Amino acid sequence: MHRCRIAIAVLAGLALSACAGAGGNPRSSSFAPAVRAPALQRAAAAARGQIVWIRKVTVFTKAQMNGDLGLAGQVIAQIGGPPKCDVALYAIKYATIGVHGGPATASEGFFVPLKGCSGPFTLVGYGQGTNVVRAQKITDPTKLNIEPPVLAAIFAAHGYPIAATDYLGLGYSNYPYQPYLVVNAEASAVIDAIRAARAAALRLGVPLSGKLFLTGHSQGGQTALGTQKVIEAANTGEFDLIADAPSSGPYALAQTTLDGLKRPGENAAIYSTYILTAYAKTYGNVYTNPLSVFQNPYARYVSSLLPVNTYAQAAALNGKTLPLKLSRLLQPAFVTRFANDPTIGPRRDLTTNDLLHGWKPVAPVYLCGGSRDPMVEFKNSILAYRYFKGEGASVKLLNVNPVMPPSVPITEYHDAVLVLCHTYERVLVLDAMHGNAVPGRLHDLVPGTIGPFHAPGAPALP
Secondary structure, three states, X not given: OOOOOOXXXXXXXXXXXXXXXXXXXXXXXXXXXXXXXXHHHHXXXXXXXXXXXXXXXXEEOHHXXXXXXXXXXXXXXXXXXXXXXXXXXXXXXXXXXXXXXXXXXXXXXXXXXXXXXXXXXXXXXXXXXXXXXOOOOOOOOEOOEOHHHHHHHHOHHHOOOEEEEOOOOOOOOOOOOOOXXXXXXXXXXXXXXXXXXXXXXXXXXXXXXXXXXXXXXXXXXXXXXXXXXXXXXXXXXXXXXXXXXXXXXXXXXXXXXHHHHHOOOXXXXXXXXHHHHHHHHHHOOOOOOHHHOEOOOHHHOHHHOOOEOOHHHHHOOEOOOEOOOHHHOEOHHHHHHHXXXXXXXXXXXXXXXXXXXXXXXXXXXXXXXXXXXXXXXXXXXXXXXXXXXXXXXXXXXXXXXXHOOOOOOHHHHHHHHHHHHXXXXXXXHHXXXXXXXXXXXXXXXXXXXXXXXXXXXOOOOO
């Protein structure tokens, strides 16, 4: 898919590794957000998920989803069948919380099945991939962002409404920055989007069953898994989570960054800047002076650079606003310290947001990815599978590489994985759980056993 979203950089080359950091006192950082007063935090918590406004954006017709998505639409229809109903897309601005519990707003797309799909419906909570452009919203389908109609075609057009957040600091959010790869912030945005979607469903007369399914791709894969962790840790009974199906996420975030330090990948400078500045603002322990981390001239403005406001500004990131080579962005001493000192701030922050320690999923987890993915290495999914399996959780792992259409260039492989994984998840997990699919199971595909995958009842791809 052609999207102006630079998908999260490779595990094997992610410069998050360069997210090395000089330590520092959290209170001394000029980027540490102010701690909210307890009364304000309580008020923010009480308002979570309330709708600020809602408006109808568009309707994706069955004809549009069949004909306007090109190869993506063909693959979706081949695996999961043609759309059963049109889909209405609503934009919702809702109340949520910031990283320290204070009041904030975020926005979401609410994808609603129309006539031809009958409820009560299982709601899908969705986390989108990395987005560096405020102007790119999940409710704004364009030629550069076809994720909204793709989601509509895969899920909502088959009877699964979607609550898809823009996250804090993006879309219509009033938050001053995006807490990029901060699991708790991602999870609170998704959870409150789900609450707002439920309230919208009541207003619109959309019958929901009360069941919840989580998914997301790339950064959204981390988001989905992190949301499950937060929901199950709270254990309030508010959500009937039936399954989680994350794809191509950086679950092993700490190892990802260390691996990437040795092999910086494409867009390494962008991702290093995004995560370093986000962690500096969230945790206040990355740097007190940007010049201790970033070289000039970048140190002068990186703290307020991402996300950018427009597509034109995004196009200028590579080689203009930021250097092409990571070695020109980060201070060498900073990189060396990050690689060798696990006690410094950003190393601790990465461990905090690493999802492969300290918990056992309750709801079943269906991991998915592609073994040739140049953006988020499949190693993440393998490590996640092994960890959860070792904990005794119900977990499956699917590699879609054997069914990747040969016409897909490697530059679009990561986005093609989104199409394949989400469609197979819907067919083999959601449809099967609802008695709408040919019986079958999601295969365990791990090193030494990876072989051709064929979805029960689905025709082979070209």
